[in-house]
């Protein structure tokens with residue numbers, strides 16, 4: 169495939185630019201870097217909300233990985249567009265080409281990538297080959313400050329994690345630390361409540377390590393379960409809290425990462 173031509177921006181390097189983004193957003197900043205995919209790195213970036221209101225963003229970029237409907241991705245998109253989350257989503261990746269979250273990203277003018285484990289296996293390659301390709305693509309083509317796993321239903325290997333020595337990967341999990349690690353956590357919590365084993369569940373965002381859902385907790389929030397709650401009621405309560413904690417957790421982690 170022909171390599172994308174590098175845009176002629178050399179003469180603007182280290183100069184303050186004003187960029188007009190989608191959604192009629194205006195951002196100024198000092199050009200520090202760019203690549204053939206038009207990923208632009210601006211330093212001391214400032215979003216001009218209005219003539220009198222400015223939002224200092226700093227120099228951050230983020231990348232989101234999804235598998236499903238992407239309601240948490242939408243929460244991140246909305247938060248970056250409102251300025252609540254001082255960051256820019258530069259690309260959304262999914263391991264499922266039918267994930268509705270890819271449509272949400274495209275509608276927001278965000279680049280999307282799909283990574284198919286099945287394609288690798290059909291070529292006789294391994295799951296680790298797939299993980300290495302995915303990690304190498306993310307790191308070399310996008311160089312994100314933060315990767316957010318927002319319902320990304322793929323357990324990443326130590327080989328994947330080795331590409332990110334800063335451990336700048338955050339996962340959203342619909343359970344409290346050490347309670348219901350892994351998939352189907354909400355259903356398992358509901359079942360445990362019905363059996364009288366727990367009185368509440370919760371949501372957390374945590375750093376991603378090889379041991380699934382056992383990374384350092386960034387934020388956690390308990391969610392009470394009422395006896396009249398159906399599973400759907402509990403899922404609704406959990407998703408509402410998720411949409412808040414994923415934004416607050418991303419900002420908290422970014423602030424930590426960018427001051428290291």
Ligand SMILES: Nc1nc2c(c(=O)[nH]1)N[C@@H](CN(C=O)c1ccc(C(=O)N[C@@H](CCC(=O)O)C(=O)O)cc1)CN2
Pocket residue numbers: 317320321322323324325339340341342349350351375376377378379380381382383
């Ligand atoms: N190494 C890690 N990888 C991932 C973590 C993590 O903490 N460490 N968090 C998960 C997200 N997650 C729970 O929060 C999770 C996702 C998926 C699974 C799982 O069993 N996946 C199966 C496939 C299931 C499916 O396709 O429906 C698998 O990967 O074989 C467990 C937990 C993200 N990755």
Ligand SMILES: NCC(=O)N[C@@H]1O[C@H](COP(=O)([O-])[O-])[C@@H](O)[C@H]1O
Pocket residue numbers: 234235236237238239240241269318319320321340341342350351352353407410
């Ligand atoms: N173990 C990981 C896990 O269960 N993640 C869960 O997938 C859902 C994705 O929803 P979304 O696609 O609407 O954002 C969310 O509930 C998230 O906590």
